[in-house]
Amino acid sequence: MPTIVMTHGAFCAGWAFEAFRVPFEAAGWTVLTPDLPGHGEGGSVAGLSMSDYARGLVRFCEDLPERPVLLGHSMGGLVCQMAARQIDPRAVVLLAPSPPWGIAGSSIEEAVTAFGVHLVDPFWSSSVTPDRHLMRHHSLDRTPKPRRDAILARLRPESGRAVREVLNWWLDPFMTTSVGTGPLPAPSLVFAGDRDVVHPVITVRQTAERIGAEFRVLPGMSHWLIGEEGWEDVAAQALAWLAERARVEA
Numbered sequence: 001m002p003t004i005v006m007t008h009g010a011f012c013a014g015w016a017f018e019a020f021r022v023p024f025e026a027a028g029w030t031v032l033t034p035d036l037p038g039h040g041e042g043g044s045v046a047g048l049s050m051s052d053y054a055r056g057l058v059r060f061c062e063d064l065p066e067r068p069v070l071l072g073h074s075m076g077g078l079v080c081q082m083a084a085r086q087i088d089p090r091a092v093v094l095l096a097p098s099p100p101w102g103i104a105g106s107s108i109e110e111a112v113t114a115f116g117v118h119l120v121d122p123f124w125s126s127s128v129t130p131d132r133h134l135m136r137h138h139s140l141d142r143t144p145k146p147r148r149d150a151i152l153a154r155l156r157p158e159s160g161r162a163v164r165e166v167l168n169w170w171l172d173p174f175m176t177t178s179v180g181t182g183p184l185p186a187p188s189l190v191f192a193g194d195r196d197v198v199h200p201v202i203t204v205r206q207t208a209e210r211i212g213a214e215f216r217v218l219p220g221m222s223h224w225l226i227g228e229e230g231w232e233d234v235a236a237q238a239l240a241w242l243a244e245r246a247r248v249e250a
Contacts, residue, residue: 003030009074011130020226023235045159054082081179092188095225101178127157142228183212193221
């Protein structure tokens, strides 16, 4: 059976895909949802870089018996972009992905968030506590309340260094989150919710253009595409595209 590796975003772990993985497994896929380095129970993310996350994903995929499909959400979407040229996946699916180095934000909300992160940890050494109020009203605004409350209760700290590398890339002379030039080495599909203020449509479209991906806008959807209202359609579109465009079938 084909294998798909789902990579979670900031402040989360592999559990974020508990609902989203179900349609893939029902279609015959082997679904793997690893925790990024430091995100497992008892782990520490303090001081970790986005490059650590990308290397962790590469190492995980090296142990698989076949080339997987990569699927990433939010920050996990950027991790997938960074790792793709080393993994050589069968296909790449990105849901509201964080943009790579060189792509500027397109909204006031993105600018305010980046400035706030810059003030949190000037030394890039600590972990950042999730802002549950912000996530409730921006990331999880269309997620049913019982599921939203369960997610908020499971959030964990994120690496301040990794968050700054994503949101303040112009302060990073090492270009940590660069994904290289030209299209990724696999058929790629990128989704954006038209109500997403975390990674708005304009920003996500630039990401899709940078990596040579097909781009789709999801009407009425926000940022938590893996669990908010309408997530089943997102999964169905991804599965159909994998079968039709990427020639990946169960």
